[in-house]
Amino acid sequence: MTKTTNSDETTVELVPTTSAALAAAGKAMVAAIWMSTILFGAYILAFYVANWLDGDITQWNEFLPDLYNSKQPAATVGMGIHFIGGGIILILGCIQIINSIRVRFPKFHRVTGRIYALACLITAIGGLTFIFISGTAGGLVMDIGFAGYGLCMLIAVVETIRHAMAKRFSQHRAWALRLFALAIGSWLYRMYYGFWFLFMGRLGHTSDFRGWFDYFMDFWFYIPNLIVVEIILGRIAIFRSSSAQKVATVILFTSVAFVLLGTYFFTVEIWGPKILRWLVPQ
Numbered sequence: 001m002t003k004t005t006n007s008d009e010t011t012v013e014l015v016p017t018t019s020a021a022l023a024a025a026g027k028a029m030v031a032a033i034w035m036s037t038i039l040f041g042a043y044i045l046a047f048y049v050a051n052w053l054d055g056d057i058t059q060w061n062e063f064l065p066d067l068y069n070s071k072q073p074a075a076t077v078g079m080g081i082h083f084i085g086g087g088i089i090l091i092l093g094c095i096q097i098i099n100s101i102r103v104r105f106p107k108f109h110r111v112t113g114r115i116y117a118l119a120c121l122i123t124a125i126g127g128l129t130f131i132f133i134s135g136t137a138g139g140l141v142m143d144i145g146f147a148g149y150g151l152c153m154l155i156a157v158v159e160t161i162r163h164a165m166a167k168r169f170s171q172h173r174a175w176a177l178r179l180f181a182l183a184i185g186s187w188l189y190r191m192y193y194g195f196w197f198l199f200m201g202r203l204g205h206t207s208d209f210r211g212w213f214d215y216f217m218d219f220w221f222y223i224p225n226l227i228v229v230e231i232i233l234g235r236i237a238i239f240r241s242s243s244a245q246k247v248a249t250v251i252l253f254t255s256v257a258f259v260l261l262g263t264y265f266f267t268v269e270i271w272g273p274k275i276l277r278w279l280v281p282q
Helices: 020-053 056-060 073-097 099-104 106-134 139-165 168-181 185-200 212-220 223-233 242-279
Strands: 003-006 010-013
Touching: 020 056, 020 073, 020 185, 020 242, 073 099, 073 106, 073 185, 099 106, 106 168, 139 168, 139 185, 139 212, 168 185, 168 212, 168 223, 185 212, 185 242, 212 223, 223 242
Parallel strands: none
Antiparallel strands: 003 010
16 A cells, blocks of 8 residues: 655545546445435425424424434424435535545635534434434444444544545545545435335335334445445455455446436436425425
8 A cells, every 4th residue: 555745734644536437436326415415405404494493383294203302402403404414415425525626626625524524423412412312213233333323423424524625635534535425324214114115015124114124224324335445445454355345336326227217217306396495485
C-alpha cells in the first residue's frame, strides 16, 4: 500500500485501487441512490415533518404502528427531529461523496458537509431518544437492532467530524463513506420491505413487526452496507482479494436494478402522491 504526504495532513495511507468494474458499479449505485434518496427525503419532509408541523401527528402511524403516542411527548420530539435530520441527509448525502464536487467546489463541500454532519447527528440522537423512551414496535429485538444502528451512525458522524477538523482527510473520507452507508439505511429498510411484500407477500412479517423476517430486517438494513464499504476501502485483508471485489461488483450492479425498480414503484404508489399533496394542497 502506498503512502503520500501533502500540506493538509501528515503521512497517511491511501485507499487501495479498486477494480474498474467495481468502480463503475460504485458510480452507477451512487447515481441510482442519489435519485431515489432525493425522492425519499422529499417524501419524509412532505409527510412526516409536514404533518408534525401541521399538528396532525397521528398520520405517522399510517405505515409504522405506535410511532406517535400522545402520552410520550419527548419521544414525539425525538422522532420529529429524527425525521427532519433524516430528510436532510438523504437529500445531501450523495453530494458529499462525489469527488468532482469536493475537488472543484471545496467551500461548497465544507458548508454542505457541516449541514450534513449536523443532520446526521440530530437524526441519530432523535432516533435513540425515541427508542430509549418509547421503544420500537418490534420489541426487544428491534430495539437492539435499531439502537445499534443509531449508535453506529453516532460514532461515524463523530469520527467524520473529528478527522476533518484534524485535517486527516484520508481517514475523514473513509468515515464519511461509512456514514453515508448508514445514512441510507432508513431508505433501504423500506426498499427491502417493498420488494419482499411484492415477491413474497407477508411471509415472515407480522403487524407488530415480530416475525422472523422482521427480526432479520432489524439488522440487515445497515450491517451489509458497512461490509461493502470495508470491501471498497480495502482496509481489512480478507476484503482486498479479487474474489471479494467481484462479489461486491455483482451485488452493486444487481442492487442498481432493484433500486431503479423499487424507486419507480414507491414513487408511483407512495412517495409521489404525498409529495404532490404537500406541494399542491387540495
